[in-house]
Amino acid sequence: MADRKVYTDYFFDEPAFNTHDGGYVPLKEPDTPQEKLKIPALLKPDKETDTDMYYTVIAQTGETQLLPGAKTKTWGYNASILGQTIVFKDGKNIHITLKNELPELTTFHWHGLNVPGPITDGGCHAPVYPGESTQINFKCNQVAATLWLHAHPCPATAQHVWKGLATTVIVQDQTESQLPFPRNYGVNDIPLVLQDRNFHENNQLDYMADYDPDGIQGPTPMINGTINPYFDVTTQRLRLRILDGANRREWRLHFSDDLKFTQIASDGGVLPEPIDFTHLMLTCAERAEIIVDFRGYKPGDEVTLYSDDVPLVRFRIHQFAKDDTTLPDHLVDIPDPDITPNTKIHQVVMAGMDEEVEINSKKFDMQRIDDKQKVGSVEYWDVSNTNDKTGGMIHPYHMHATQFRIVSRNGHEPYPNEHGLKDTVGVNPGETVRLKVWFDKLGVFMNHCHILEHEDGGMMAQFEVYDPDHPKTYKLMDMDTLMTAFAKERGVKKEELNIPGMHM
Numbered sequence: 001m002a003d004r005k006v007y008t009d010y011f012f013d014e015p016a017f018n019t020h021d022g023g024y025v026p027l028k029e030p031d032t033p034q035e036k037l038k039i040p041a042l043l044k045p046d047k048e049t050d051t052d053m054y055y056t057v058i059a060q061t062g063e064t065q066l067l068p069g070a071k072t073k074t075w076g077y078n079a080s081i082l083g084q085t086i087v088f089k090d091g092k093n094i095h096i097t098l099k100n101e102l103p104e105l106t107t108f109h110w111h112g113l114n115v116p117g118p119i120t121d122g123g124c125h126a127p128v129y130p131g132e133s134t135q136i137n138f139k140c141n142q143v144a145a146t147l148w149l150h151a152h153p154c155p156a157t158a159q160h161v162w163k164g165l166a167t168t169v170i171v172q173d174q175t176e177s178q179l180p181f182p183r184n185y186g187v188n189d190i191p192l193v194l195q196d197r198n199f200h201e202n203n204q205l206d207y208m209a210d211y212d213p214d215g216i217q218g219p220t221p222m223i224n225g226t227i228n229p230y231f232d233v234t235t236q237r238l239r240l241r242i243l244d245g246a247n248r249r250e251w252r253l254h255f256s257d258d259l260k261f262t263q264i265a266s267d268g269g270v271l272p273e274p275i276d277f278t279h280l281m282l283t284c285a286e287r288a289e290i291i292v293d294f295r296g297y298k299p300g301d302e303v304t305l306y307s308d309d310v311p312l313v314r315f316r317i318h319q320f321a322k323d324d325t326t327l328p329d330h331l332v333d334i335p336d337p338d339i340t341p342n343t344k345i346h347q348v349v350m351a352g353m354d355e356e357v358e359i360n361s362k363k364f365d366m367q368r369i370d371d372k373q374k375v376g377s378v379e380y381w382d383v384s385n386t387n388d389k390t391g392g393m394i395h396p397y398h399m400h401a402t403q404f405r406i407v408s409r410n411g412h413e414p415y416p417n418e419h420g421l422k423d424t425v426g427v428n429p430g431e432t433v434r435l436k437v438w439f440d441k442l443g444v445f446m447n448h449c450h451i452l453e454h455e456d457g458g459m460m461a462q463f464e465v466y467d468p469d470h471p472k473t474y475k476l477m478d479m480d481t482l483m484t485a486f487a488k489e490r491g492v493k494k495e496e497l498n499i500p501g502m503h504m
């Protein structure tokens with residue numbers, strides 16, 4: 001950790017920060033007692049062999065003690081809220097039984113995972129109806145990374161995630177396992193899912209009461225489903241796998257004393273080189289793995305992680321063994337394939353706010369394929385955000401089925417921590433971000449803004465990854481089928497469904 005440059009900047013456009021939104025809900029420090037940070041259990045495989053892993057993932061209802069008093073009704077994966085952490089090992093065949101024990105349909109989307117679409121990928125074309133289960137099988141074929149599983153049943157994705165359907169997925173591989181990173185799960189390697197909620201009468205969530213077409217927010221930080229958490233630090237170095245799991249909120253992270261930390265991985269895996277920061281901003285769905293070194297602290301000290309000025313997690317320092325591990329200047333090689341000659345530059349224009357959101361002047365249509373790319377081809381995608389009026393806002397752009405490279409922002413170098421693989425990128429107002437994108441799985445997939453209310457509201461498109469030698473047709477879901485099912489499951493008429501995006 002010798003002489004690397006330390007970045008002290010959030011990089012994104014300050015006038016576009018969510019704090020300037022008309023409907024911004026400031027975070028507030030909870031006045032409830034501090035609680036031990038919940039560390040999700042590791043989901044136990046039903047069976048594991050040298051070549052195969054078998055899991056059962058259950059979407060279930062539950063009740064969670066979030067605040068003193070009444071428990072909050074929540075949803076989760078193999079847990080009452082959020083879920084157990086799921087580990088995939090590179091090179092293994094994965095078999096997952098997806099079981100829906102919720103009162104309504106949902107889908108299981110593997111954010112950042114390189115799998116075929118549209119069914120295995122788990123977007124809106126892959127509903128699992130209540131009481132039913134289905135099986136997906138795929139080969140895990142990608143580098144070590146922190147990914148996540150979340151519900152994606154358009155246009156109720158935002159409601160389902162708000163209720164708790166999101167959990168961390170860890171991919172492990174040989175290369176990462178050789179690097180000098182902390183990896184004792186729960187002790188010095190922990191997931192940190194950053195979310196915010198608003199609590200109503202009896203400590204309950206009320207999605208419709210807090211609905212905002214530019215993204216629901218709550219004043220209370222909720223970290224791994226814990227309100228006002230602390231974590232007992234027992235090692236000098238701590239690895240945090242941070243996910244912005246909020247529907248809309250950006251997190252501007254920094255520690256007390258402006259403690260320096262080191263980012264070692266972004267969305268799609270380990271960075272080419274470690275990057276030192278004192279401040280780090282994450283937009284929705286982005287991940288950052290960081291290592292915090294507490295060498296300057298002694299037992300009894302406390303180091304706080306903040307977003308803006310609000311405490312998120314208090315790290316209580318205990319006795320730890322001295323750790324002189326240093327990170328190499330170069331961590332991993334990142335693939336950088338050449339652009340395939342004679343291919344077009346794809347254009348994605350994200351525009352509008354509130355109910356007016358769209359991509360390329362269109363709202364999402366499950367039955368329409370908006371773009372195509374040949375499997376194995378390497379092509380540029382130019383992603384623009386035209387919300388440059390009245391301050392504008394940052395749209396976090398996500399593509400299923402790929403880990404891309406960020407080539408440039410308005411022709412300039414991407415941010416210092418954007419030289420690794422990414423599946424989500426925050427696009428500033430008036431900016432065009434050029435991506436280098438390639439796919440190795442076939443299917444129909446979604447690309448969209450990851451502010452979940454924008455996604456549900458239509459700021460989403462679809463593309464097909466095709467093989468000209470083996471053309472395929474896909475049976476695509478339609479809005480009416482999903483709305484009819486939701487209405488039946490909720491026991492109301494279709495017109496009475498309270499799903500804001502359904503009229504898009």
Ligand SMILES: [Cu+2]
Pocket residue numbers: 394395396449450451454459
């Ligand atoms: Cu957006």
